[in-house]
Amino acid sequence: MLSSKKILIGVTGGIAAYKTCEIIRELKRNHADVRVVITEAGTKFVTPLTLATLSENPVLTDMFDKAASNTTIHIEFARWADVILICPATANTIARIANGFADNLLTTLALATTSPVILCPAMNKEMYQNPMYQRNAERLKQAGHIFVESEVGELACGEYGWGRLADAPHIINAVKRALLGTKELAGKKMLITAGRTEEPLDPVRFITNYSSGKMGFAVAEAAALRGAEVTLISGPNDLTPFDGINYIEIQTSDQMAAAVERVLPDQDIVVMAAAVADFKPVAYSAQKLKKKKFAASIELERTKDILKKSFVIKILTSSF
Ligand SMILES: Cc1cc2nc3c(=O)[nH]c(=O)nc-3n(C[C@H](O)[C@H](O)[C@H](O)COP(=O)(O)O)c2cc1C
Numbered sequence: 501m502l503s504s505k506k507i508l509i510g511v512t513g514g515i516a517a518y519k520t521c522e523i524i525r526e527l528k529r530n531h532a533d534v535r536v537v538i539t540e541a542g543t544k545f546v547t548p549l550t551l552a553t554l555s556e557n558p559v560l561t562d563m564f565d566k567a568a569s570n571t572t573i574h575i576e577f578a579r580w581a582d583v584i585l586i587c588p589a590t591a592n593t594i595a596r597i598a599n600g601f602a603d604n605l606l607t608t609l610a611l612a613t614t615s616p617v618i619l620c621p622a623m624n625k626e627m628y629q630n631p632m633y634q635r636n637a638e639r640l641k642q643a644g645h646i647f648v649e650s651e652v653g654e655l656a657c658g659e660y661g662w663g664r665l666a667d668a669p670h671i672i673n674a675v676k677r678a679l680l681g682t683k684e685l686a687g688k689k690m691l692i693t694a695g696r697t698e699e700p701l702d703p704v705r706f707i708t709n710y711s712s713g714k715m716g717f718a719v720a721e722a723a724a725l726r727g728a729e730v731t732l733i734s735g736p737n738d739l740t741p742f743d744g745i746n747y748i749e750i751q752t753s754d755q756m757a758a759a760v761e762r763v764l765p766d767q768d769i770v771v772m773a774a775a776v777a778d779f780k781p782v783a784y785s786a787q788k789l790k791k792k793k794f795a796a797s798i799e800l801e802r803t804k805d806i807l808k809k810s811f812v813i814k815i816l817t818s819s820f
Contacts, residue, residue: 501530501531502530502531502532502675502676502680503530503532504531505583505679506535506580506581506583507527507532507533507582507585507675508534508535508537508581508583508584508585508609509527509535509555509584509585510536510537510538510539510584510586510587510593510610511538511539511551511587511588512538512539512589512592512593512606513539513545513590514542514545514589515622515656516656516665517545519588520587520588521550521551523587523668523671523672524536524554524555526668527675528554528556530672535557535560535577535580536551536552536559536560537559537577537609538559539561541592560577561605563605563608573605574612577609578609578612578613578614581609582679583617583618583679584609584610585620585675586617586620587618587619587620587648587671588620588622588665589621590622591621591627591633593606593607594636595633595636597611597617597640597645598636598640618645618646618647618648618675619645619647620647620650620665620671621633621637621647621665622650622663622664622665623650623663624659625659625660625663628661628662628663648671650664650666651666652664669740670743673742677743680725681725681727682725683726683727684727685728686726686728687729688728689768689769690723690728690729690731690768690769690770690771691730691731691767691771692716692719692730692731692773693716693732693733693734693773693774694716694719694732694735694773694774695716695734695774696708696710696711696713696735696737696777697735697751697752697753697755697756697774697775697776697803698752698777699752699777699779700751701781701784701789701798702784702785702787702788702789707777707779707780707781707798707800709775711735713734713735714739715773716734717732717739717742719771720745725742729746730742730746731745731746731748732745733748733749733750733756733759733763733774734750734774735749735750735751736749752780753776753777753803754780754804756776757804760806772806772807774806776806777803778803779802780800780801780803781798781800781801
């Protein structure tokens with residue numbers, strides 16, 4: 501999906517630098533072309549060898565390294581990159597970029613590029629709440645830099661609070677949005693259903709199918725990237741919905757039908773990709789059924805047909 505996209509990753513001296521290795525792997529899995537620039541402090545946390553191996557490209561720290569290039573590396577790299585992802589971004593690097601410093605390869609690149617710059621701050625909670633940091637971050641946002649905001653959670657210093665690096669899927673989503681986002685479906689409301697439903701017999705048993713939800717989630721991501729306002733209704737799954745999607749998780753076919761009915765009237769486009777169960781048990785036991793209470797067969801009834809005529813008419817007359 502990111503084939504032939506050129507992503508320059510800046511790694512700075514934060515404890516979360518090890519997480520960047522996983523992000524590089526994910527970008528490579530998406531067929532992106534990745535180069536890494538690391539600050540001096542960054543090299544104390546993760547080795548250039550690891551980053552070079554994962555990115556399959558040499559890793560640069562020194563702007564004056566003539567062995568790496570005979571040209572002006574900072575200009576060459578700034579022009580090469582479709583996007584610059586600084587992950588993790590220390591308070592120090594954020595302060596330097598916010599104030600126009602160009603005192604190492606990474607800050608110089610950030611100043612020289614005309615491509616989007618995405619910053620993923622990670623730091624201790626006092627640093628994060630410090631008005632100096634907040635002012636610098638605000639200044640960069642005003643200048644159009646994209647922030648993948650830190651999250652609340654356990655921090656490397658053993659405390660709990662704001663400052664934890666955002667989870668990898670949010671960072672990858674921001675890269676995709678910066679590189680692939682369009683306005684093709686801007687102003688359109690789009691409903692997508694995905695995944696399986698589970699039809700319970702009792703609190704521990706249910707009837708289901710093998711649907712993973714991957715297709716519906718992929719359609720939802722593609723729609724969100726084109727600027728649609730997406731509602732995704734899905735049964736149980738192991739997936740992470742794309743950022744910015746209105747996500748509704750349901751379990752049963754009745755819940756799916758109710759959720760679809762609720763949001764349908766507003767929609768311009770509907771994609772039904774869910775594998776809704778065709779049948780459900782006639783009876784539900786609020787208590788776990790004893791083995792001996794099971795009959796030789798389970799009586800089933802048809803589930804609601806979510807695609808039935810009123811819905812189909814809505815789809816056919818959609819303004820899209
Ligand atoms: C063990 C350790 C962990 C650190 N973790 C962070 C961090 O998570 N975020 C941060 O902003 N600074 C952190 N620092 C401080 C930075 O390494 C320091 O500000 C450094 O100058 C950053 O340089 P750079 O921005 O050029 O990479 C840490 C320092 C140490 C010693």
